[in-house]
Amino acid sequence: MTRPTLDATEIRVVGALAEKSLATPDHYPLTLNSLVAACNQRSSRDPVTDLSEREVAAAVERLMRRGLVGTTAGAGHRVAKFRHLLDRALDLSRRELAALAVLLLRGPQTAGEINTRSARLADFAGVDDVEETLWLLGDHEEPLVVRLDREPGQSADRYAHGLSGDVRADRPPATEAEEDAGGAREEPTSTVHDAGSPALAERVRQLEDAVAQMQAELAAFRAQFE
Secondary structure (H helix, E strand, O other), X not given: OXXXXXXXXXXXXXXXHHHHHHHOHHHOOEEHHHHHHHHHOXXXXXXXXXXXXXXXXXXXXXXXXXXXXXXXXEOOEEEEEEEEOHHHHHOOOHHHHHHHHHHHHHXXXXXXXXXXXXXXXXXXXXXXXXXXXXXXXXXXXXXOEEEOOOOOOOOOOEEEEOOOOOOEOOOOOOOHHHHHOOOOOOOOEOOOOOOOOHHHHHHHHHHHHHHHHHHHHHHHHHHOOO
């Protein structure tokens, strides 16, 4: 599957589902209400959000259309419940899913931070295991994780997920020819964005959200009678 490019709400939704599948499997999949609470919880989230049920439902519908979220309904389930499909869609091991989930929910972090914050999600033996997992995530044709430029005062490399399409990876060392030319180089980005009208893009997004909300509500209504 081609690496998806997701907006901030989609990132939070799929990250919350991934985290809960690993940390609290007895309470997973999640109802829409539980998913909203997982997205907006105050701990283990950066930034903290206040997403509405409508925003989460719309994001779920978009993710379902892209094959990244599925639903469980019918016998034994009075309401629709949602589950992520990241591991299947992106061919991820449990360790890879855990590291990616932490980055999706908390933003850029060091391998040491990921090791500490994923204790309930996977069985990393230490930072070396985390770094190996991050390397595997970055070794895709379209990297799922990128290493960031180290800023002044930072003593360790930081990593970010590549599912937002706006992360800048480390620049490789300049060649002698480039240095002779003044060191000019185009910095790579994980995805190039279309420079369309922001107002038009926002209007399209609002319309998509409205349609997705109606579709999600219809799906949940139907699930009650299956």
